[in-house]
Amino acid sequence: MKILVVNSGGATLKYKLYRMPAEEVIASGTVDRLGTAQATLTHRVGDRRRELTEPMPDHLAGIRVMLRELTSASDAPLGSLAELDAVAHKLPHGGEVSGAQLIDSTVEEALRRFARVVPVHNPPVLTAIAAFRDLLPETPQCGTFETHFHATLAPAAYRYALPESWYAEHGIRRYGFHSCSHRYTAGKVAEILHRPLDALRLVACHLGSGTSVCGIRNGRSVEISSAFTPQAGTPMSTRSGDFDPFVLTYLMEETGATVEELNRVLTKESGLAGLSGVGGDLRDIEAAAAAGSAAAQLALDVFVFNIRRWIGACLMACGGADAISFTGGIGENDPLLRSRVCEDLAWLGLELDPVANRTVKEGVLSTPSSAVAVVAVQVDEEIVVARDACQVLAARAED
Helix, strand or coil: CEEEEEEECCCCEEEEEEECCCCEEEEEEEEECCCEEEEEEEEEECCEEEEEEEEECCHHHHHHHHHHHHHHCCCCCCCCHHHCCEEEEEECCCCCCCCEEECCHHHHHHHHHHHHCCCCCHHHHHHHHHHHHHHCCCCCEEEEECCHHHHHCCHHHHCCCCCHHHHHHHCCCCCCCCHHHHHHHHHHHHHHHCCCHHHCEEEEEEECCCEEEEEEECCEEEEECCCCCCCCCCCCCCCCCCCCCHHHHHHHHHHCCCHHHHHHHHHHCCHHHHHHCCCCCHHHHHHHHHCCCHHHHHHHHHHHHHHHHHHHHHHHHHCCCCEEEEEHHHHHHCHHHHHHHCCCCHHHCCCECHHHHHHCCCEECECCCCCCEEEECCCCHHHHHHHHHHHHHHHHHHC
16 A cells, blocks of 8 residues: 655645555655745655756645656656555644544535634645645545544643633634654654553653644643644744733734734744744754853743743643653754753653763663653654554545
């Protein structure tokens, strides 16, 4: 079975072609700068890598180029597009519509409904779904929602103290995100520690341009920092994270700010970028802080403080922790940030190994005597989507 997993962004497409159930990556690649005359595709088959640049005015054009490389190049992994058993997507937010799904009108309507609260995430996925439907009308499409892992949250954890009608009529509740990452991480940490997943208390820190901290007890999500949207929780590269909602009504009354203006500021001009003054890339912020920038240092301090705040919440929800994990672009690659998050946690019995923290890419970063393991995980969200696609197709075949 051959499954094409696609992750669609506003100006990017990332893809992996899997042979399942062997979980073999046959080909992979990235399309960047979609919507321009200088769009680029980086395509990999085995140890061979090829790059090309050509106009790709939209997602449809980018997908055409991607499919061309998968079928027409000299090392093409597909003899024809008919060999594809499914196209599988990572689906950002569909409210109460969640889990692994065959994409149909119900799924698409849910994505459209919540596009207004995740305008960076849902619209590109909807565009990609439509493009694949045009190009591969006979190939089933399925997807895994980024909220699905948190379906195990208790009502006390996911309900807001707001009118019942807001929940019943508008779906206002905490959903949680980064499900594919947290689900993969839980399994990988159990494997690394040689512990059964159903007896593991884990605090999983997904730290990238978007962040979330998840409490996982016995393989089930019991707490998550992200909420109604992925913007909640810790500060992120350009997104605010948590703050008092009455700030918005105050600004609307005080300055006449519109909803559109506030949305722009909260998603593109806040977070680490808003505090640091040097943008939202943590590498630039750390360099500026080292050079003496007080604003950059404040951004780092606020980021670390809020990660630790959410680790504390997850410790309470899990009844302690056997492990704390780090993944995502920052979590996997920034030993300085990891050491700051784990600083002064001797009261928890946690002892970080400074050498392992600097050198280990995936594995245990804590000392053998540490009561709480610290683990780095190189996350593979696409394989989670591919596995789910196989299950969706199997269920479809039984109907």
